[in-house]
Amino acid sequence: MSKSSGPLGFGTGLLHSVKDKASAVRVLRQAQDEGVTYFDTARLYGEGRCEGMLGEAFSHMRDEVILATKVGILPSARDLATRVKAKAAATLRRLPMLRPLIPEPPVQYPQFGVFDPARMQESFETSLKQLRTDHVDLLLLHECTLEDVQRTEVLEFLDQMVRQGKARAYGVAPRAEDMLSIAASCAPYGDVAQFDAALRSAFPPAGADTPPLIATHSCLGQRFRDRVVQLKTDDQLRDSWSSALGREAGDPATIAQAFLAHAIQQNPGGIVLFSTTQPDRLRTNLDAQALLNSPETSAALAQLMAAE
Incomplete structure (x- = not known):
C-alpha cells in the first residue's frame, strides 16, 4: 500500500448496531481523528449499510484513509x-x-460463495457507489476456498479491477482452515491475507510465502470473553495478570488492551482489526500498543498469552 497505517485498523462489521447512521458516522470520524487510517468493510456488513456509512464519513477525505472491502457474499435482499x-x-x-x-x-x-465474474462485478460496483469513491485500496475475496482461488476467472476479475484502477491491490479473507489450505497450495492469491488472529502463530504454513500484508481479526472474540469472566472470579489469576501488566486486570478494558497488544505482537508489520460501537472506548483500544513499549511488559504479556 502506498498509504501508511498504524498497527490497528477499524472493522465495521458491528457498525450497523449503532443506534442511527449519524452516530455511526461520528464513530468512524472519531476513529480517524484518533489516528486510525485503515477501515475494513464488506457488502455483507449491516446488509450493505456499513459501506454507506464509510462513504458518508470519508468521501471528502478519501486520500487520507485506506479502504478495504470484499466480494463473495451478498447481503439479504433489502x-x-x-x-x-x-x-x-x-x-x-x-x-x-x-x-x-x-x-x-x-x-x-445472505448468499455465500458468489464468485462468478458477473455478480462480483455488480457487487463491487455497488460497493464503490456506497463508499462514494472510484476505487478501494484493497479488494478481498470474502470467505473464499482454495477452489475459488484456483478458478482462472476469479483471479482474472481481480487483475482486471487493478488494471482499471478500481482496486489498488487484492487478496483473500477466508475462514482459518481455508486460509491454511490456500497458503499451503502456493496458489497465487494476491498481496493480502486476512484471517482470524488465532491462526497467526501457525501462518504461513511450512513452505508457503508470507504475503506483503497480513490483517488479523477477532482477537476480542470468545477467548477474550472467557478470560474476562475468569479474571472476575479468580483472585489469584487476576493478581498475576495485574502484576504482569502493571495495572488492574479486573477491568475488561485493560484485558482488551492486553489481547489487542498481543495480536499486534504476533503480527509485526501487519494490521490488527478491532471494532467498537462506543466512542469512549476508541482511545482505550488504540492505547493497547503502549503495552509493548516496555520490553519487560511485552515479555510478560507474551508469557501470559502463552499460558492461555
Whole structure:
C-alpha cells in the first residue's frame, strides 16, 4: 500500500448496531481523528449499510484513509419491493381471520460463495457507489476456498479491477482452515491475507510465502470473553495478570488492551482489526500498543498469552 497505517485498523462489521447512521458516522470520524487510517468493510456488513456509512464519513477525505472491502457474499435482499411485501404480509398476519390465508414472509439469508465474474462485478460496483469513491485500496475475496482461488476467472476479475484502477491491490479473507489450505497450495492469491488472529502463530504454513500484508481479526472474540469472566472470579489469576501488566486486570478494558497488544505482537508489520460501537472506548483500544513499549511488559504479556 502506498498509504501508511498504524498497527490497528477499524472493522465495521458491528457498525450497523449503532443506534442511527449519524452516530455511526461520528464513530468512524472519531476513529480517524484518533489516528486510525485503515477501515475494513464488506457488502455483507449491516446488509450493505456499513459501506454507506464509510462513504458518508470519508468521501471528502478519501486520500487520507485506506479502504478495504470484499466480494463473495451478498447481503439479504433489502430492495423496496421486498421490504414492502414482507411488511404487508406481517401486518395482515396479525389479523386472526387472515393468518391462515397469508403465508409467512420468507426469511431472507445472505448468499455465500458468489464468485462468478458477473455478480462480483455488480457487487463491487455497488460497493464503490456506497463508499462514494472510484476505487478501494484493497479488494478481498470474502470467505473464499482454495477452489475459488484456483478458478482462472476469479483471479482474472481481480487483475482486471487493478488494471482499471478500481482496486489498488487484492487478496483473500477466508475462514482459518481455508486460509491454511490456500497458503499451503502456493496458489497465487494476491498481496493480502486476512484471517482470524488465532491462526497467526501457525501462518504461513511450512513452505508457503508470507504475503506483503497480513490483517488479523477477532482477537476480542470468545477467548477474550472467557478470560474476562475468569479474571472476575479468580483472585489469584487476576493478581498475576495485574502484576504482569502493571495495572488492574479486573477491568475488561485493560484485558482488551492486553489481547489487542498481543495480536499486534504476533503480527509485526501487519494490521490488527478491532471494532467498537462506543466512542469512549476508541482511545482505550488504540492505547493497547503502549503495552509493548516496555520490553519487560511485552515479555510478560507474551508469557501470559502463552499460558492461555
